[in-house]
Amino acid sequence: MSQPFVPRPLVIAPSILASDFSKLGDEVRAVDQAGADWIHLDVMDGHFVPNISYGPDVIRALRPHTNKIFDAHLMIAPCDPYLEAFAKAGCDHITVHAEAGPHLHRSLQAIKTLGKRAGVSLNPATPISAIEYVIDMVDLVLIMSVNPGFGGQAFIPSAIGKIQDLRAMTAGRPIDIEVDGGVAPDVAGALAAAGANGFVAGSAVFKGGTMQSYKTNIAAIRTAAMQARGEAI
Numbered sequence: 001m002s003q004p005f006v007p008r009p010l011v012i013a014p015s016i017l018a019s020d021f022s023k024l025g026d027e028v029r030a031v032d033q034a035g036a037d038w039i040h041l042d043v044m045d046g047h048f049v050p051n052i053s054y055g056p057d058v059i060r061a062l063r064p065h066t067n068k069i070f071d072a073h074l075m076i077a078p079c080d081p082y083l084e085a086f087a088k089a090g091c092d093h094i095t096v097h098a099e100a101g102p103h104l105h106r107s108l109q110a111i112k113t114l115g116k117r118a119g120v121s122l123n124p125a126t127p128i129s130a131i132e133y134v135i136d137m138v139d140l141v142l143i144m145s146v147n148p149g150f151g152g153q154a155f156i157p158s159a160i161g162k163i164q165d166l167r168a169m170t171a172g173r174p175i176d177i178e179v180d181g182g183v184a185p186d187v188a189g190a191l192a193a194a195g196a197n198g199f200v201a202g203s204a205v206f207k208g209g210t211m212q213s214y215k216t217n218i219a220a221i222r223t224a225a226m227q228a229r230g231e232a233i
């Protein structure tokens with residue numbers, strides 16, 4: 001008998017890549033207060049992606065500023081030599097890219113051994129079949145709806161169909177489906193209807209530059225997603 005579909009909790013994860021780096025601790029506290037569920041941490045190495053952001057030392061420095069889940073998105077290759085450092089820095093989720101190396105299974109094993117939730121991210125061109133044989137090790141799949149490396153890019157619509165297919169693949173498993181890139185209230189409904197439960201947003205959350213605007217921005221994404229999920233606002 002097929003399992004009934006039980007939606008995973010709706011999660012809004014502001015990406016601090018779009019925040020004011022000169023006051024990162026304040027920005028993390030502001031989005032926490034503004035209603036963020038997770039804090040999304042974009043780590044870029046200038047090699048796997050054409051941009052450099054920050055690493056485990058910055059994440060460790062941010063850890064005392066919030067109790068929210070630290071959702072790390074590693075856009076680095078290789079990733080294995082750094083997994084322990086990110087775990088020790090206070091990351092709760094560690095997501096690696098399927099394209100970052102030849103040994104995804106080993107990376108996921110290492111993350112689980114470190115006691116963290118293990119995520120896999122897929123670039124827009126990567127099919128979901130890339131995770132078929134590691135699906136039982138995965139706690140979270142992060143579907144990229146832009147090419148990783150920069151905030152503020154336009155949403156790539158093929159992510160919607162990909163999420164629908166992924167929902168079918170993950171049915172009955174406790175796997176979060178997170179979407180990242182160009183996410184704003186205008187696409188959140190379609191993404192939620194397709195099966196995404198985690199919404200990463202950088203520019204759409206941090207526009208306005210104040211806690212009050214972050215609150216309005218997060219609420220707008222949440223409302224659009226809740227409506228599509230048929231949940232009371």
Ligand code: DX5
Binds near residue numbers: 015073151152182
């Ligand atoms: C892109 C990052 C995203 C980025 C999203 O490589 O993974 O998390 O911060 O930014 P927006 O929401 O502005 O597209």
Ligand code: ZN
Binds near residue numbers: 015040041042180200
């Ligand atoms: Zn990200």
